[in-house]
Amino acid sequence: MTKILFTLFLINKSGVVFFSVTPAMALKGWIEGDESADEMLSRLLTEGSPFFFLPPLHRLPLRVGNVLELVGPSTSAKTQILIQAAISCILPKEWNGVHYGGLGRLVIFLDLDCRFDVSCLAQLLKHRIMEANGLSSKEHREQQLGDLLNCDAKRQPNMFYDEELFAVCMRRFLYVRCYESFEFLTTLKTLHYRLRRESEAHGISVYCLLIDSIGAFHWVDRACRPLPMGGDNRKSLSLLGVSETVVQEVSNLLLLHPMVVIATRTTILGDKSSANEVPW
Amino acid sequence: MAPLKSLELEYPIIDVNFQNFCASHAIFSVEDFVLHDLYQLAAFAEQQPTSERLKEGITQVLNIIDNLHQPWLNGLELLEDSLQNKQVLSTGFEGVDLLLQGGLREGQLTELVGPSSSGKTQFCLQTAANVAVKNMGYVAYLDTGNSFSPQRIAHFAGQISESAFNQTKQKIIQKAMSSILCHSVFDIFSMFDVLRQLEFDLRSQMDRGEYRVPLLIVDSISSLISPVLGGSGSQGIDP
Numbered sequence: 001m002t003k004i005l006f007t008l009f010l011i012n013k014s015g016v017v018f019f020s021v022t023p024a025m026a027l028k029g030w031i032e033g034d035e036s037a038d039e040m041l042s043r044l045l046t047e048g049s050p051f052f053f054l055p056p057l058h059r060l061p062l063r064v065g066n067v068l069e070l071v072g073p074s075t076s077a078k079t080q081i082l083i084q085a086a087i088s089c090i091l092p093k094e095w096n097g098v099h100y101g102g103l104g105r106l107v108i109f110l111d112l113d114c115r116f117d118v119s120c121l122a123q124l125l126k127h128r129i130m131e132a133n134g135l136s137s138k139e140h141r142e143q144q145l146g147d148l149l150n151c152d153a154k155r156q157p158n159m160f161y162d163e164e165l166f167a168v169c170m171r172r173f174l175y176v177r178c179y180e181s182f183e184f185l186t187t188l189k190t191l192h193y194r195l196r197r198e199s200e201a202h203g204i205s206v207y208c209l210l211i212d213s214i215g216a217f218h219w220v221d222r223a224c225r226p227l228p229m230g231g232d233n234r235k236s237l238s239l240l241g242v243s244e245t246v247v248q249e250v251s252n253l254l255l256l257h258p259m260v261v262i263a264t265r266t267t268i269l270g271d272k273s274s275a276n277e278v279p280w
Numbered sequence: 281m282a283p284l285k286s287l288e289l290e291y292p293i294i295d296v297n298f299q300n301f302c303a304s305h306a307i308f309s310v311e312d313f314v315l316h317d318l319y320q321l322a323a324f325a326e327q328q329p330t331s332e333r334l335k336e337g338i339t340q341v342l343n344i345i346d347n348l349h350q351p352w353l354n355g356l357e358l359l360e361d362s363l364q365n366k367q368v369l370s371t372g373f374e375g376v377d378l379l380l381q382g383g384l385r386e387g388q389l390t391e392l393v394g395p396s397s398s399g400k401t402q403f404c405l406q407t408a409a410n411v412a413v414k415n416m417g418y419v420a421y422l423d424t425g426n427s428f429s430p431q432r433i434a435h436f437a438g439q440i441s442e443s444a445f446n447q448t449k450q451k452i453i454q455k456a457m458s459s460i461l462c463h464s465v466f467d468i469f470s471m472f473d474v475l476r477q478l479e480f481d482l483r484s485q486m487d488r489g490e491y492r493v494p495l496l497i498v499d500s501i502s503s504l505i506s507p508v509l510g511g512s513g514s515q516g517i518d519p
Contacts (some may be wrong), residue, residue, distance in 0.1 A: 009393075041379045046362075055408075056363060097420045115388065117363050117385075118355065118358040118359050118360070119362060119389065121355065122355075124358050124367070144376075149377060167356055170355030170356040170359060171355060171356050172355070173354060173355035174353075174354055174355075175352070175353050175354065175355065176350055176351070176352050176353070176360055178349065179350070180348065182311070182314065182348070183349045183350060184349075184351040185314045185315070185349065186314055186345045186346070186348045187349045187350075189314060189318065189342065189345055190342060190345060190346045190349070193346075194343075194352065219509065222350075223508065235312065235315040235316070236315075237311060237315070238397065241315055242315075245314070247317050247444065248317055252317070252319060279283075
């Protein structure tokens with residue numbers, strides 16, 4: 001509780017500082033177009049809690065527009081973190097009186113590793129739903145202690161809603177696989193139109209873009225160094241060209257669809273040239 | 281990659297004017313299109329006299345690009361597909377089956393990593409024998425280090441088959457051995473050849489469905505890839 005208050009205080013303070021320091025001459029029109037600190041606060045509060053409550057992401061004040069990279073060796077549960085984040089995103093805040101504490105938004109999963117196991121996601125989602133329901137059915141059972149019939153009747157509707165809720169949540173999880181850099185780039189290029197279509201179809205917007213293993217094609221792209229044809233202006237599908245285009249596309253996308261981007265990257269074991277790891 | 285000129289026949293909106301406009305921004309093919317910032321291109325198109333047609337052309341190329349990636353699926357469709365189409369193959373080792381929650385899954389790549397002489401080849405041979413004996417289809421075995429041993433396969437197949445009679449046992453062993461297709465590959469290009477041939481065979485037989493290859497084993501892939509990557513052996517790939 002104190003942590004949240006402290007962060008809000010920071011936003012408030014920074015809002016005030018911003019508006020008092022900037023000179024009002026040529027930028028006046030530009031400044032007036034933005035929202036005031038008060039409006040920004042109310043927007044952030046109504047957007048729902050931007051914090052993912054599951055460790056280790058709960059320590060980060062993730063907000064839309066942030067790009068987070070999870071780096072680690074091969075079996076350090078990075079994809080698990082992505083799956084948990086996805087589940088927090090697709091679960092609704094409340095459903096039929098049961099509190100799930102999710103965000104109720106769409107999630108896009110770009111699988112570059114092609115190792116995604118959907119049954120793992122389904123299992124974890126069911127577990128989360130049953131966990132939230134288990135508490136409420138327990139309360140019901142305590143309320144109606146001597147009345148077995150009532151208990152059964154109350155429990156059955158919960159199980160029925162589980163199925164429906166499960167289906168609704170699974171439909172909010174959008175998945176695409178990329179087997180090479182070119183497919184990755186084409187997916188990113190057409191992502192904007194896809195997101196628009198999906199948002200209209202579901203009525204909710206995307207909150208999260210999850211990329212599993214952004215370095216998946218690193219070695220392949222590094223090995224393919226096609227000769228640049230037709231002058232200097234022409235880019236090629238080399239490592240540099242692909243990386244630049246990916247960064248450009250993601251930043252363009254974030255301007256149109258404000259969302260959180262989380263990408264994983266595998267460090268190669270025993271590679272002495274890998275970056276220093278910040279102790280978590 | 282397809283040069284823009286070749287798309288003119290099918291999509292008349294990609295006319296010479298559009299191609300010249302793209303050429304002025306060093307875009308000659310669909311690949312260049314994908315690498316270029318399209319919002320910037322659209323902004324430049326605005327300044328041209330034929331801006332509407334140019335923007336239509338850009339939209340048309342975007343539609344073409346939309347067909348060049350894998351289809352989008354939602355979670356429910358993914359789950360249904362994995363439950364209906366993807367079988368679980370038992371490895372023959374109870375402990376490993378428990379760890380893998382049933383066994384090896386179709387459509388998934390399972391990597392077996394370990395130092396040399398840790399039993400990886402034996403595991404591969406046992407799994408191949410198990411799948412072959414249980415009549416789940418053919419097994420494609422790509423052997424890079426001459427470690428494939430038919431004697432071991434026969435031994436495992438004999439162990440797995442539950443028949444007590446010698447004759448039926450021999451028949452089972454023979455049938456199992458004939459469903460394991462072993463290819464010796466010593467460099468990555470011959471492996472690509474074998475895989476392409478396999479893909480072609482499977483695709484051409486898809487309607488009849490008699491030629492099923494549920495298991496593909498590569499023993500071992502690091503000896504094919506480390507010469508290509510070069511550098512010291514500590515690039516993280518253990519044999």
